[in-house]
Amino acid sequence: MANHKSAEKRARQIERRTAVNRARASRIKTFVKKVEAAIATGDKSAAAEALRNAQPEIQRGVTKGMVHKNTAARKLSRLSARVKALS
Numbered sequence: 001m002a003n004h005k006s007a008e009k010r011a012r013q014i015e016r017r018t019a020v021n022r023a024r025a026s027r028i029k030t031f032v033k034k035v036e037a038a039i040a041t042g043d044k045s046a047a048a049e050a051l052r053n054a055q056p057e058i059q060r061g062v063t064k065g066m067v068h069k070n071t072a073a074r075k076l077s078r079l080s081a082r083v084k085a086l087s
Contacts (some may be wrong), residue, residue: 024066031057035079044086051076051083 002008028037031054039046058076061067 021064021066024061026065028054028057028061028067032075032079035083039079039086040084041080044083047083047086051079054079 002011028084031050035047035054038050041047055076058067059070062069062072
């Protein structure tokens with residue numbers, strides 16, 4: 001447990017940041033799952049729409065430091081390749 005005022009403040013800040021980061025990570029996963037579900041049904045237009053919605057969410061994860069730039073690029077690349085292969 002924190003013994004100094006500054007350490008107590010940092011503990012409070014970390015709690016808030018952790019909550020925000022967890023919510024953001026969960027949101028990214030949800031959008032990716034929607035794309036995967038659309039791919040599974042085989043509906044290319046729905047999958048493409050889901051991918052369009054997921055893309056900014058994944059990129060936001062990069063700008064907020066949640067996801068590494070290359071990880072996001074890899075995820076988007078693989079998802080878009082799978083959507084493209086539906087035709």
